[in-house]
Amino acid sequence: MSESTTRLNVFKTYKLYVGGKFPRSESGRVYEVTDSKGKWLANAPLSSRKDARDAVVAARKAFGGWSGATAYNRSQILYRIAEMLEGRREQFVREVGDAEGLSKSKAAAVVDAAIDRWVWYAGWTDKIGQVVGGANPVAGPFFNLSTPEPTGVVAVVAPQESSFLGLVSVIAPVIATGNTAVVIASEKAPLPALSLGEVLATSDLPGGVVNVLSGKASEMGPHLAAHQDVNAIDLAGAGEALAKELEIAAADNLKRVLRPQPVDDWSADPGTSRMTAFLETKTVWHPTGSLGASGSSY
């Protein structure tokens, strides 16, 4: 690759990803994003509470279709995200390296792990129901089945440090099970998240299933936590004080709250708890009875 001395790079305008579109913040605000050494990387939209509100509307609108899609279909789409990321691997290695101050090889390992994480969750969509649901042997003439169902619209405060693997690790489990998400990206390193929006848009993922906002969790978080049409909130990237504030606000409509948990290594086996945190168990009963009125039971 020979460096052209005459050609100027084309900068990318980083935009939000909301409802399948790429808007700027309605507020018109941006903030400066720098790399770990303080070098300017881009201006990111500084989203407002109105952007958050629009994102919730988009997520709610997408919920019916996404939760109603077959698990196989969701699986294929999540796998498609992995395929698309693989194709843009170099871009993400660069962006993650810049964002997190990682060497190229370490950044590559992070991106690879993130791609693999999509593959892991792609495989979960049509298995989680069997693993956590099932028939209950009730003492009576009834068939009784418990199945996991998505909670609804989940607000996600993405991890602050792990701007990409952490991000993927909190988004994928939310949507794998049929929820839709409004994600507040890492405040200081939002660019991988905003670029992920571009990948999601080209992965057959219906618009609105994932909505990515950049800006301050402390500004948008309280509005999302108090929003009556948000069903759950993942506080992964919220600091202690903010997490408590948001949990209190979330009580207004009894959101399911996933409190921040210390994560040493985002590449570790994630288990199923990030999926089950945003699943409801629905139990359906129906009488069985006998084949005939003659009382025969066999």
Next chain:
Amino acid sequence: MASAFEYAPAPESRSVVDIAPSYGLFIDGEFTEAADGKVFKTVSPSSEEVLSEVAQAGAADVDRAVKAARKAFEKWSALPGAERAKYLFRIARIIQERSRELAVLETLDNGKPIKETRDADLPLVAAHFFYYAGWADKLGHAGYGANPRPLGVAGQVIPWNFPLLMLAWKIAPALAAGNTVVLKPAETTPLSALFFADICRQAGLPRGVVNIIPGYGDAGAELVAHPDVNKVAFTGSTAVGKAIARQVAGTGKKVTLELGGKGANIVFDDAPIDQAVEGIVGGIFFNQGQVCCAGSRLLVQESIHDELLDSLKRRLSTLRLGDPLDKNTDIGAINSAEQLARITALAETGEAEGAERWSPACELPSAGYWFAPTLFTNVTQAHTIARDEIFGPVLSVLTFRTPDEAVAKANNSQYGLSAGIWTEKGSRILAVANKLRAGVVWANTFNKFDPTSPFGGYKESGFGREGGRHGLEAYLDV
């Protein structure tokens, strides 16, 4: 119901239960007075007769109880699961042995018919302990890791509508998982929990593993707030549930909440009508409608509205309201004057907002707290009685035209606990059940419970599940 065939009174004998004139708090294996010496009276809602005087827990007592539970936790959690299991099996068996006594006691203290305590509450209580007993030594197979650990001390606050059953739902999984508990029964129904304390004694349960502290809301709040409580389990109103959720914010306390509901019972035109009528009646008049998962909104397909309402009214006219101890009583007393006032006020709101009120001819006893079974027709989603939980024997009847509309109306609620579907068409059951945002969906049946079956709500009906394998999660550190 005047008939040639008048059923003579058939009262269950009260002599099977011996209620002491006073009870203490059960802390660290012993009955003890409240630190400040406070007591309160518990009355029989059907007669307003004072049944007993009960020590009223305050902050100091909560602290004592939590300390006792903490002290007991180390040994209890270290016991082999098989040993914990045997304690729970013992408890289940003693409950079975004493079930008639406990049924009569519960009927006296709660006001619900003996038919229900005898045939529903008590069998389910024993079954719940029996079920979770078997989990105690199999936790590694429950899907929460190879060696899931208990949380510690569970603070549990339960309501008055199913006093002993809610105790079983709370205590059985907690103990099976290796936790110790401090349980606060409701102030209007403390007695069965205190009798349960005696069952723990008979079972030889180590002291401090179960602590029972009767009291009011302030004691519940103290318990929830206590820094040495690791787990909060609450069944009750949504308002209190929200307060608890705020209170535990930012702590490490795990919380499960079973709160209110406004269950939609959806009847399609191809329903098995006679069974649907039974399901509607059972759905809203079981336990005088004081059931969080009651089918309090009847959504009936418009084309069969008149026919169904005729059948329903005819059926309501056969309900027998009166002495809860009479074995033929279908409708007992409302649990308290306070609850009666709330039901009365909401019913009046229904009338004021233009809904049409109907009750069968029904003689109410002169003493005690009573409310006649009541229907409201011409109710729309905009009526207060279609939105607010009444927690009483009051059914709001709405209509729909299509399955889509039925689902939309059923889901149009802050709550999401239960729903019913009545249709003979299998695919419609599955399609509608799939779209309902409710934790329990009863198709062609209603108000069925089983210890193996997870129970709990969507949305503002709370979170977490009780019952079944799922119910263990609430008491394990996972």
Next chain:
Amino acid sequence: MGVTGRYARRYARVVTMPTTLTAFADVTTSDSALRRFLHGLPGVDAVGLEARAAALGTRSIKTTAKAYAIDLAISMIDLTTLEGADTPGKVRALAAKAVHPDPTDRTTPMTAAVCVYPDMVATAKAALNGADVKVASVATAFPAGRAALPVKLADTRDAVAAGADEIDMVIDRGAFLAGRYLETYELIKAVKEACVREDGTAARLKVIFETGELSTYDNIRRASWIGMLAGADFIKTSTGKVGTNATPANTLLMLEAVRDFKAQTGIQIGVKPAGGIRTTKDAIKFLVLVNETAGEDWLTSEWFRFGASSLLNDLLMQRQKLSTGRYSGPDYVTVD
């Protein structure tokens, strides 16, 4: 009950406006019309039906209510002997028992009827000697019903001519199960006509469905409607000759049918569970079903019967217990 409590409210009861039987004239014009009608009846959920029957079975009927129920049950019995070994002597003994169920207590009510084969009708009639006990005769090639229509009709006419007050016919379960509903309907109509005496009066017709052979509750509901539309005076569960006879659930279902039929046509039809009801406890459960389903209009031998033989002695022993306070034994009731 006339007292209004503190919170009770009284409102006029809403009752479905009765239509008339003519409203159903169309449904029996063709096999397909009848099929459409029967298959359009609300389905029956077996578990729910059985649960309701069981719940009513937990009613506790004590003291005065029990005394009332026992006497009512006795008065509703079709005291039955339907054996190949029936003899005039056996039938005479049965008739005597029907008139004086308890020779030690003349306040004991008579049974509603004696139920015999057609060839025993005359014997029974003579033995009853004008007492207010009906003679019911099975007919139509009871119990299987596997005979040609003229034979069934002749069987019926014979019994009526011999003095039968009531005819207990069987439907052709084969025709019903093969879906030939109209044929089933026409059979009942034909037998109904054969019940008419020369003087223009008619024997009351009970239609036996043999519910154990119809097997499903949906079938029992459909058969009930065929019977009611065809002019049955009673619908009856069983012959007593198959494995499953009267049960609380199938009787409850038939009580719902007659209740609904009366609401829609104004015509009252009786119900007769038969076979397998042997104890007072069982009989009282059935009376509770009647009371809380069809209502008190049916609480008379005019509209509800028990087809039974051994039930009577158990009722008598319970009756003695109530009047004397001590438990009775089989030696204190008559073996007939």
